[in-house]
Amino acid sequence: MLLDVRNLPRNGFLSPLGMISLLVLSAAILLRAQTSTQSQPAVPTAQTPATAPAISTASSPQSGIPGSTTSPFGTPSQRSGLSIVVLDPAHGGTDPGARGTGGIRESEIVLDMAVQVRRALELQGFQVVQTRQGNDNPSFDDRSARANAQRGAVFVTLHISSTGLPGTVRVYVSSELPPLTDSKGLIPWDRAQAPFLSLSRKFGDLVQGLLAQRFKGSPPTAQAATVRQLRTTAAPAIAVEISSIVVDDRAQLDHMGQGVADAIAEGAAAFRPMYVVPSVPGVAP
Numbered sequence: 333m334l335l336d337v338r339n340l341p342r343n344g345f346l347s348p349l350g351m352i353s354l355l356v357l358s359a360a361i362l363l364r365a366q367t368s369t370q371s372q373p374a375v376p377t378a379q380t381p382a383t384a385p386a387i388s389t390a391s392s393p394q395s396g397i398p399g400s401t402t403s404p405f406g407t408p409s410q411r412s413g414l415s416i417v418v419l420d421p422a423h424g425g426t427d428p429g430a431r432g433t434g435g436i437r438e439s440e441i442v443l444d445m446a447v448q449v450r451r452a453l454e455l456q457g458f459q460v461v462q463t464r465q466g467n468d469n470p471s472f473d474d475r476s477a478r479a480n481a482q483r484g485a486v487f488v489t490l491h492i493s494s495t496g497l498p499g500t501v502r503v504y505v506s507s508e509l510p511p512l513t514d515s516k517g518l519i520p521w522d523r524a525q526a527p528f529l530s531l532s533r534k535f536g537d538l539v540q541g542l543l544a545q546r547f548k549g550s551p552p553t554a555q556a557a558t559v560r561q562l563r564t565t566a567a568p569a570i571a572v573e574i575s576s577i578v579v580d581d582r583a584q585l586d587h588m589g590q591g592v593a594d595a596i597a598e599g600a601a602a603f604r605p606m607y608v609v610p611s612v613p614g615v616a617p
Protein backbone atom coordinates (compact mmCIF):
# COMPACT_ATOMS: atom_id res chain seq x y z
CA MET A 333 0.00 0.00 0.00
CA LEU A 334 1.12 3.50 -0.75
CA LEU A 335 1.25 5.93 2.10
CA ASP A 336 0.83 9.63 2.13
CA VAL A 337 1.60 10.59 5.68
CA ARG A 338 1.72 14.31 5.88
CA ASN A 339 4.09 14.46 8.80
CA LEU A 340 6.29 17.22 7.56
CA PRO A 341 6.76 20.33 9.64
CA ARG A 342 4.58 23.15 8.37
CA ASN A 343 7.04 25.91 8.75
CA GLY A 344 10.18 23.87 8.27
CA PHE A 345 11.95 22.58 5.26
CA LEU A 346 13.86 19.63 6.63
CA SER A 347 12.89 17.55 9.60
CA PRO A 348 15.70 17.15 12.12
CA LEU A 349 15.97 13.49 11.18
CA GLY A 350 16.19 14.34 7.56
CA MET A 351 18.89 16.86 8.23
CA ILE A 352 20.88 14.40 10.29
CA SER A 353 20.60 11.82 7.56
CA LEU A 354 21.81 14.26 5.01
CA LEU A 355 24.76 15.30 7.13
CA VAL A 356 25.70 11.70 7.81
CA LEU A 357 25.56 10.95 4.15
CA SER A 358 27.39 14.14 3.29
CA ALA A 359 24.42 15.03 1.23
CA ALA A 360 23.87 18.70 1.14
CA ILE A 361 20.90 18.53 -1.14
CA LEU A 362 21.29 21.55 -3.27
CA LEU A 363 18.56 21.14 -5.73
CA ARG A 364 18.45 23.50 -8.61
CA ALA A 365 14.95 24.53 -9.47
CA GLN A 366 14.01 23.82 -12.99
CA THR A 367 14.21 27.14 -14.69
CA SER A 368 13.57 28.02 -18.24
CA THR A 369 17.08 29.32 -18.62
CA GLN A 370 18.90 26.24 -17.33
CA SER A 371 21.62 28.44 -15.96
CA GLN A 372 24.45 27.56 -13.61
CA PRO A 373 24.10 24.49 -11.44
CA ALA A 374 23.84 25.05 -7.76
CA VAL A 375 26.76 23.70 -5.83
CA PRO A 376 26.74 22.29 -2.33
CA THR A 377 29.24 24.05 -0.14
CA ALA A 378 30.32 23.87 3.44
CA GLN A 379 28.92 27.34 3.89
CA THR A 380 25.39 26.11 3.58
CA PRO A 381 23.78 27.17 6.85
CA ALA A 382 22.71 24.09 8.78
CA THR A 383 19.40 25.68 9.59
CA ALA A 384 18.58 26.57 6.05
CA PRO A 385 16.70 24.39 3.66
CA ALA A 386 19.12 22.10 1.92
CA ILE A 387 17.72 22.73 -1.46
CA SER A 388 18.67 25.76 -3.44
CA THR A 389 17.95 27.01 -6.87
CA ALA A 390 19.81 28.43 -9.78
CA SER A 391 18.50 31.88 -9.00
CA SER A 392 21.58 32.30 -6.89
CA PRO A 393 24.13 34.19 -8.94
CA GLN A 394 27.02 32.17 -7.61
CA SER A 395 28.35 29.10 -9.26
CA GLY A 396 31.28 27.10 -8.00
CA ILE A 397 31.75 25.11 -11.15
CA PRO A 398 34.26 26.76 -13.44
CA GLY A 399 33.44 26.46 -17.06
CA SER A 400 29.81 25.59 -16.62
CA THR A 401 27.73 26.74 -19.50
CA THR A 402 24.11 27.45 -20.21
CA SER A 403 23.71 24.17 -22.03
CA PRO A 404 21.90 21.52 -20.02
CA PHE A 405 23.89 18.83 -21.77
CA GLY A 406 27.55 18.21 -22.16
CA THR A 407 28.75 20.69 -19.59
CA PRO A 408 31.65 19.81 -17.35
CA SER A 409 29.18 19.51 -14.48
CA GLN A 410 27.16 16.74 -16.05
CA ARG A 411 27.73 13.33 -17.50
CA SER A 412 25.69 10.54 -18.96
CA GLY A 413 25.63 7.12 -17.42
CA LEU A 414 23.02 6.44 -14.83
CA SER A 415 24.51 3.61 -12.80
CA ILE A 416 22.82 3.52 -9.39
CA VAL A 417 19.36 2.36 -8.44
CA VAL A 418 18.16 2.98 -4.90
CA LEU A 419 15.76 0.14 -4.13
CA ASP A 420 13.28 0.65 -1.32
CA PRO A 421 11.44 -2.34 0.13
CA ALA A 422 8.64 -0.34 1.75
CA HIS A 423 7.50 -0.58 5.37
CA GLY A 424 9.30 -2.90 7.81
CA GLY A 425 9.92 -3.03 11.54
CA THR A 426 6.82 -2.03 13.44
CA ASP A 427 5.08 -1.18 10.16
CA PRO A 428 4.05 -4.40 8.39
CA GLY A 429 2.24 -2.54 5.61
CA ALA A 430 -0.75 -4.31 4.13
CA ARG A 431 -1.70 -7.59 5.78
CA GLY A 432 -3.45 -10.53 4.20
CA THR A 433 -5.93 -12.86 5.79
CA GLY A 434 -3.37 -15.65 5.88
CA GLY A 435 -1.04 -13.54 7.97
CA ILE A 436 1.18 -12.51 5.08
CA ARG A 437 2.78 -9.11 5.40
CA GLU A 438 3.62 -6.61 2.72
CA SER A 439 6.87 -5.68 4.49
CA GLU A 440 8.17 -9.26 4.28
CA ILE A 441 7.17 -9.92 0.70
CA VAL A 442 8.74 -6.76 -0.69
CA LEU A 443 11.98 -7.44 1.20
CA ASP A 444 12.17 -10.92 -0.31
CA MET A 445 11.23 -9.62 -3.73
CA ALA A 446 13.97 -6.99 -3.49
CA VAL A 447 16.53 -9.81 -3.78
CA GLN A 448 15.22 -10.68 -7.23
CA VAL A 449 14.95 -7.04 -8.29
CA ARG A 450 18.47 -6.38 -7.11
CA ARG A 451 19.85 -9.35 -9.03
CA ALA A 452 18.05 -8.32 -12.22
CA LEU A 453 19.35 -4.75 -11.90
CA GLU A 454 22.90 -5.96 -11.31
CA LEU A 455 22.66 -8.10 -14.43
CA GLN A 456 21.86 -4.87 -16.30
CA GLY A 457 25.02 -3.33 -14.88
CA PHE A 458 23.48 -1.22 -12.14
CA GLN A 459 24.84 -0.70 -8.67
CA VAL A 460 21.99 -1.21 -6.21
CA VAL A 461 21.63 0.59 -2.90
CA GLN A 462 18.88 -0.80 -0.65
CA THR A 463 17.14 1.39 1.89
CA ARG A 464 16.77 -1.57 4.22
CA GLN A 465 18.25 -5.06 4.28
CA GLY A 466 16.29 -6.49 7.17
CA ASN A 467 13.15 -6.00 9.17
CA ASP A 468 13.73 -2.41 10.16
CA ASN A 469 11.81 0.70 9.24
CA PRO A 470 13.87 3.69 8.15
CA SER A 471 11.92 6.95 8.04
CA PHE A 472 10.60 8.35 4.78
CA ASP A 473 13.28 11.01 4.95
CA ASP A 474 16.05 8.48 5.58
CA ARG A 475 14.95 6.46 2.57
CA SER A 476 14.77 9.52 0.33
CA ALA A 477 18.15 10.66 1.59
CA ARG A 478 19.73 7.45 0.30
CA ALA A 479 18.79 8.54 -3.21
CA ASN A 480 19.38 12.23 -2.66
CA ALA A 481 22.96 11.54 -1.58
CA GLN A 482 23.79 9.67 -4.75
CA ARG A 483 25.05 11.21 -7.91
CA GLY A 484 22.24 10.73 -10.35
CA ALA A 485 20.48 7.69 -8.95
CA VAL A 486 16.95 6.61 -9.68
CA PHE A 487 14.64 5.52 -6.87
CA VAL A 488 12.22 2.57 -6.86
CA THR A 489 9.94 1.83 -3.92
CA LEU A 490 8.27 -1.60 -3.83
CA HIS A 491 4.78 -2.17 -2.44
CA ILE A 492 2.02 -4.77 -2.32
CA SER A 493 -1.46 -3.29 -2.58
CA SER A 494 -4.54 -4.22 -0.62
CA THR A 495 -6.75 -3.56 -3.63
CA GLY A 496 -6.71 -4.12 -7.36
CA LEU A 497 -6.94 -7.18 -9.59
CA PRO A 498 -4.61 -9.88 -8.27
CA GLY A 499 -1.82 -10.57 -10.70
CA THR A 500 -1.52 -6.99 -11.96
CA VAL A 501 1.11 -4.36 -11.19
CA ARG A 502 0.89 -0.58 -11.16
CA VAL A 503 3.57 2.07 -11.36
CA TYR A 504 2.94 5.40 -9.68
CA VAL A 505 4.76 8.67 -10.05
CA SER A 506 4.30 11.68 -7.84
CA SER A 507 1.43 14.04 -8.57
CA GLU A 508 2.25 17.52 -9.73
CA LEU A 509 4.21 19.38 -7.11
CA PRO A 510 4.55 23.09 -7.60
CA PRO A 511 8.21 23.84 -6.89
CA LEU A 512 7.40 26.43 -4.28
CA THR A 513 10.38 28.53 -3.51
CA ASP A 514 10.80 30.95 -0.67
CA SER A 515 12.25 34.43 -0.83
CA LYS A 516 15.75 32.95 -0.94
CA GLY A 517 14.89 30.79 -3.90
CA LEU A 518 14.99 27.58 -1.88
CA ILE A 519 12.82 24.57 -2.58
CA PRO A 520 11.21 22.98 0.47
CA TRP A 521 12.36 19.44 1.27
CA ASP A 522 8.88 18.09 0.61
CA ARG A 523 8.96 19.49 -2.92
CA ALA A 524 12.27 17.80 -3.81
CA GLN A 525 10.60 15.66 -6.45
CA ALA A 526 9.16 18.61 -8.38
CA PRO A 527 12.09 19.19 -10.80
CA PHE A 528 12.22 15.45 -11.57
CA LEU A 529 8.56 14.86 -12.38
CA SER A 530 8.92 14.61 -16.13
CA LEU A 531 11.87 12.22 -15.81
CA SER A 532 9.98 10.15 -13.27
CA ARG A 533 7.09 9.94 -15.71
CA LYS A 534 9.38 8.71 -18.50
CA PHE A 535 10.97 6.12 -16.23
CA GLY A 536 7.57 5.07 -14.86
CA ASP A 537 6.00 4.67 -18.29
CA LEU A 538 8.90 2.48 -19.42
CA VAL A 539 8.60 0.16 -16.43
CA GLN A 540 4.80 0.10 -16.58
CA GLY A 541 4.85 -0.79 -20.27
CA LEU A 542 7.14 -3.74 -19.56
CA LEU A 543 4.96 -4.83 -16.64
CA ALA A 544 1.84 -4.67 -18.81
CA GLN A 545 3.47 -7.09 -21.25
CA ARG A 546 4.06 -9.57 -18.44
CA PHE A 547 0.99 -9.07 -16.26
CA LYS A 548 -2.24 -8.90 -18.23
CA GLY A 549 -4.70 -6.33 -16.96
CA SER A 550 -2.01 -3.94 -15.76
CA PRO A 551 -2.37 -0.39 -17.07
CA PRO A 552 -0.28 0.66 -20.09
CA THR A 553 1.21 3.77 -18.53
CA ALA A 554 2.21 5.01 -15.09
CA GLN A 555 -0.34 6.80 -12.95
CA ALA A 556 0.09 9.88 -10.80
CA ALA A 557 -0.65 9.69 -7.10
CA THR A 558 0.20 11.46 -3.92
CA VAL A 559 2.95 9.29 -2.51
CA ARG A 560 4.76 10.53 0.55
CA GLN A 561 7.94 8.61 -0.21
CA LEU A 562 8.32 10.05 -3.69
CA ARG A 563 7.70 13.66 -2.72
CA THR A 564 10.98 14.07 -0.85
CA THR A 565 13.13 12.23 -3.36
CA ALA A 566 15.42 14.37 -5.52
CA ALA A 567 15.81 11.83 -8.32
CA PRO A 568 13.64 10.15 -10.95
CA ALA A 569 11.41 8.10 -8.65
CA ILE A 570 8.63 5.55 -9.01
CA ALA A 571 6.47 3.37 -6.80
CA VAL A 572 5.79 -0.16 -8.04
CA GLU A 573 2.70 -1.70 -6.44
CA ILE A 574 1.80 -5.35 -6.91
CA SER A 575 -1.78 -6.56 -6.50
CA SER A 576 -2.60 -7.80 -4.04
CA ILE A 577 -2.23 -8.86 -0.45
CA VAL A 578 -5.65 -10.58 -0.51
CA VAL A 579 -4.36 -13.63 -2.41
CA ASP A 580 -5.01 -16.92 -0.63
CA ASP A 581 -1.45 -18.09 -0.93
CA ARG A 582 1.68 -15.99 -0.66
CA ALA A 583 3.21 -18.07 -3.46
CA GLN A 584 0.94 -16.25 -5.92
CA LEU A 585 2.80 -13.03 -5.13
CA ASP A 586 6.20 -14.69 -4.97
CA HIS A 587 5.67 -16.10 -8.44
CA MET A 588 5.31 -12.55 -9.76
CA GLY A 589 8.71 -11.55 -8.39
CA GLN A 590 10.87 -12.41 -11.36
CA GLY A 591 8.61 -10.67 -13.87
CA VAL A 592 8.49 -7.57 -11.70
CA ALA A 593 12.25 -7.67 -11.28
CA ASP A 594 12.91 -8.02 -15.00
CA ALA A 595 10.50 -5.21 -15.89
CA ILE A 596 12.13 -2.84 -13.43
CA ALA A 597 15.64 -3.73 -14.58
CA GLU A 598 14.83 -3.51 -18.28
CA GLY A 599 12.94 -0.25 -17.70
CA ALA A 600 15.89 1.23 -15.85
CA ALA A 601 18.22 0.15 -18.65
CA ALA A 602 15.95 1.75 -21.26
CA PHE A 603 15.74 4.92 -19.20
CA ARG A 604 19.52 5.19 -18.78
CA PRO A 605 20.25 7.09 -22.02
CA MET A 606 17.42 9.54 -21.33
CA TYR A 607 18.94 10.77 -18.11
CA VAL A 608 21.90 13.10 -18.09
CA VAL A 609 23.31 12.54 -14.68
CA PRO A 610 24.34 15.65 -12.76
CA SER A 611 27.78 15.55 -11.22
CA VAL A 612 26.55 16.99 -7.96
CA PRO A 613 24.28 14.85 -5.75
CA GLY A 614 20.73 16.10 -5.63
CA VAL A 615 21.14 18.65 -8.38
CA ALA A 616 18.23 18.73 -10.74
CA PRO A 617 18.80 17.54 -14.28
Ligand SMILES: [Zn+2]
Binds near residue numbers: 422430492
Ligand atom coordinates in the same frame (compact mmCIF):
# COMPACT_ATOMS: atom_id res chain seq x y z
ZN1 LIG B 1 2.99 -0.28 0.89
